[in-house]
Amino acid sequence: MNADFISAIQELGKEKGIDPELLFQAVDDALVAAYKKNTGTNQNVRVEMNKETGEIHVYAQRTVVEGEADGINEMTLEDAQAINPQYLAGDIVEVEVTPKNFGRIAAQNAKQFVVQRIREAERGQVYERFQSRANDIVTGIIERMENQNVYIDLGKVEAVLTPNEQIPGEIYQYHERMKTYIVEVKRTNKGPQIMVSRTHPGLLKRLFELEVPEIHDGVVEIKSVAREPGMRSKISVYTADSNVDPVGACVGHKGMRVQTIVNELRGEKIDIVKYSEDPAQYVANALSPAKVVKTNVNEADKICRVVVPDYQLSLAIGKEGQNARLAAKLTGWKIDIKSETQAAEEAAVEPAPVEEA
Structure with missing residues (x-):
């Protein structure tokens, strides 16, 4: 030698x-x-x-x-x-x-x-390299599709997007660039296997961190994310800086920041709501775009009863209950929604308290 x-x-x-x-x-x-x-x-x-x-x-x-x-x-x-x-x-x-x-x-x-x-x-x-990037966004190019799995080229390694991590109805094209969220990195005999997702709530959170400088810098904080992939999402934001509007920062000038994220998620609707430490106010904000007239909080059972105008009842509940369901996921509270008429009728039939002799 x-x-x-x-x-x-x-x-x-x-x-x-x-x-x-x-x-x-x-x-x-x-x-x-x-x-x-x-x-x-x-x-x-x-x-x-x-x-x-x-x-x-x-x-x-x-x-x-x-x-x-x-x-x-x-x-x-x-x-x-x-x-x-x-x-x-x-x-x-x-x-x-x-x-x-x-x-x-x-x-x-x-x-x-x-x-x-x-x-x-x-x-x-x-x-x-990729183990350290778990729970982060990566951009890759769609290489092939086999057995409903989508294989994405990330450079020196291939990522796998399985059917249960794909957005329902989303169409994938060969050689298309796409952002995904790393959920797991496995060590195998053939090298590392990167499992990615398009449905994980973390994808939405990281997209906002990339798009909104105030979130990246820590001025605005994402408190919670609730998502029904491909359909609609809600995100709650908070800031301790009284000079900053957390919702406005995420929406951006003429809605450009949030629209960029909507485009990346192929039209998924996104509601951005202001976080509040007051459960009643937080639930009311989470039911946006519906307007809430009255809230009644049951701390013991963690139930919030909400009254909305009659004409906004369907808006508050949402199509197939989607808006109320996402608001409940976002806040962690069970939400009971009534219209003003329903609330008045229930109040009218409630028995008056019995006075003790």
Whole structure:
């Protein structure tokens, strides 16, 4: 094995961003395997390679034992002390057993081991890179679709968008650029597997963080997200800065900021509401665009009873109960919605309190 081979390993390590010592360890492993294969032996050996000249030495390692040696991996105390009187039972004696022309025999083996180790190291680097980006947005290009799965090219790795993580009704086109949310990074024998989502509430949150500087800078905080993918979402926002309108910051000038996010989600409607520590006010805000006339909070059961104008009852409930359902998810409160007429009728039939004699 010559100096050019050593230089090539060092350059390859730098080019791939892999510690050359890792590749030299692969060469050592390859040389040990080559020696055992070439000699047909299973003895314990250590390989020493000069990293400047490429010169190789192979040493058989034998354990010193008292009495008779059992097999090629042991040496009697008498034989060991003939080499060096200081050897004791339990010590390891190394005897050079380098075959002639061993460098030429081992070179091909070493090459295969180095290539394999580079692949493993690159897979490890990709895994660590994406593991640190879990719960983040990535942009990739749709590569192919198989068995209802969408495979997205992220550069050095492929992400998988499974059917249950796809927005219902969304159409995917080959070579189309698309943002997805990393939900899990798995380590497999074939390399890292990136599982992504288009339906996760975290996707909506991260899109706002990317689009709204006030959220990115921490001036405006996203308190909660409720989402029915492809249909409608609600997001509650808060700021401690009295000079900043958190809802206006998210909407943007002429609605441009929120519209960018709506376009990315293929037309999904987004309601942005102001967070309040007062549950009654928070629930009222969450039922937007409906206007709330009155609220009654039951802290023990965490139920909020809401009264809205008659003409806004259907708006407050929403199509198939969607608006009320999303508001409940957003706030964490059960919401009972009545129209003013329904509330008045219920109040009229309630029995008057009985006075005690």
